Amino acid sequence: MSIKEKPVAAKIYSAEKPSDGQLRRFEDFIRKHYGGGTVEWVEDNDLTDGFKLEAGSDIYDWSREGRLRQLSDVLSSIEAEDSKKIIPMLKGAVEGWTPKALAEEIGTVLTVGDGVATVKGLKKCEYGEILLFEGGVRGMVQSISDKELGCMLFDDDGGVSSGSKVRRTKMSAGVPVGEGFIGRVTDPLGVPIDGKGEIIASDHMPVESPAPAIAERQPVNKPLKTGLLAIDAMFPIGRGQRELIIGDRQTGKTAIAVDTILNQKDQDVICIYVAIGQKASSVRRLVKTLEDAGAMEYTAVILASASDSAPMQYIAPYVGCTLGEYFMNQGRDVLIIYDDLSKHAVAYRSLSLVLGRSPGREAYPGDVFYLHSRLLERSAHLSSERGGGSMTALPIVETLSGNVSAYIPTNIISITDGQIFLDTSLFRSGQRPAVNVGLSVSRVGGDAMTPCLKGAAGSLRLELAQYREMKVFTQFSNYVDDEIQKSLRFGEVLMSILKQEQYQPYSEWEQVVILVAATSHCLDGLSEDHFEETLRKLCDGFAKERSDVIARINSGDKLTDIDRQAITDYAKAGSYAE
Secondary structure, three states, rough: OOOOOHHHHHHEOOOOOHHHHHHOOOOOHHHHHOOOEEEEEEEOOOOOOOEEEEOOOOOEEHHHHHHHHHHHHHHHOOOOOOOOHHHHHHHHHHOOOOOOOOEEEEEEEEEEEEEEOOOOOOOOOOEEEEEHHHHHEEEEEEEEEEEEEEEEEOOOHOOOOOOOOEEEEEEEEEEEOOOHHHEEEEEEOOOEOOOOOOOOOEEEEEEOOOOOHHHHOOOOOOEOOOOOHHOOOOOOEEOOEEEEEEEOOOHHHOOOOHHHOOOOOOEEEEEEEEEOOOOOOHHHHHHHHHHHOOOHHHHHEEEEOOOHHHHHHHHHHHHHHHHHHHHOOOOOOEEEEEEHHHHHHHHHHHHHOOOOOOHHHOOOOOOOHHHHHHOOOOOOOOHHHOOOOOEEEEEEEEOOOOOEEEHHHHHHHHHEEEEEEEEEHHHHHHOOOEEEEOOOOOOOOOHHOHHHHHHHHOHHHHHHHHHHHHHHHHHHOOOHHHHHHHHHHHHHHHHHHHOOOOOOOOOHHHHHHHHHHOOOOOOOOOOOHHHHHHHHHHHHHHHHHHHHHHHHHOOOOOOOHHHHHHHHHHHHOOHHHH
């Protein structure tokens, strides 16, 4: 221990007063380690066996509880790969253990409230370190100044009060991970809340970890199919990509995420849904939907509900990301959904304001960009040397009146690899999913599409752009000729094929059949009534008559002219619409 510059006023707590010789030894110890100071005895009848020496912010606990805690730390640090060796190792540790008068840095609570506590006396504490408060309450250091620490509390702060003692753990925040979390609903600390019993963890990993380096990544070129034609055909998502889902409240953002989870059945993809600030009843309905569809067999749900504290909502996405990294590092593919990061930013703003940080734009702290960048950058497609696993992130952000230029939306747009923008007017007009083709984009693009789907989609986006321009132009015209009316009708057909019922994802061959039939003008004469039902009949009938074409589509090869002709011939026959 280093010599302190200023002498300290040390106190000895014990049930019996030390002898003069013992006091001299204590004074010599203080002089050696702290440069001198005074030693005062304080009677403490609770310490019937041993003593405690308090020197500044250091406490030397030689009580019975302190020595047992040292032994507990020694035993908990033992790891054995073979379960048969654990008992001999424990026995050897106990026989060879000798208690030591170790300095333990102890702090004192200054204030507590709103899930945040300020602490003094822990000068060696590090950012992100876990602290242990009286009553077993856990907290994590969030701000450090010369005089005090700011700490957010994960447990109920009812047992923490001003003057309470705080111990360092010298450990960063970590959570249990493992296969046992699949199919379960837990809180951000890994505690199950679905009433299905305890979860056996396979490992324990830190909540915060550095993102994979550039050399540890490989290009995003393997598709992660959502089953939604409007997305897969125009804004494809690749495994390892970060695609933002953005839009106003009640425009179907969560519905897209749920459909994507449902479409991962039999795709060997682990799904993680992180609910931040959502109503518990809404998440319960979502879990019921996943259970009914058999999707909970490959899905883990982490819930920090609206009634949970700001610290719990703050840490939830990082915990979900850690669980995803556990599977990604095994070479597996992971889909993680953050619903939603707007509420996550609000929780962080609440914490920061209580901690006394200076507010910036829209009262958010200056590091709110770093808050989400260090989270989303952990999603990647790992290199073959790292196992080739991937973690695809679908963060959700809520806008107000379509304002995508607000602080949090612009931050996350700049971090992600594209965005799916959901338009309120489209949603209200019955266009669902309400994907705005003009404002949505995928920066991975065709690299994340199979050659077959890419060939079928063709110039779909261009055709829709021309339709939008023509529709706006004709609103101010008194006369529309037959050619323009035909073009408008074709655009309406393209918009109609993009409508899709919730929980009804399309397979890739179904998307190819619908796209080829629509872009070849085979569906122009169909009535708008029951359009989706007609498309379903088209796919069902084609599956019965041309399974050979479907097999070639599923093989992933390019769409040949022969297969394209087979689709158009069947679509023009129109027997499916009878």
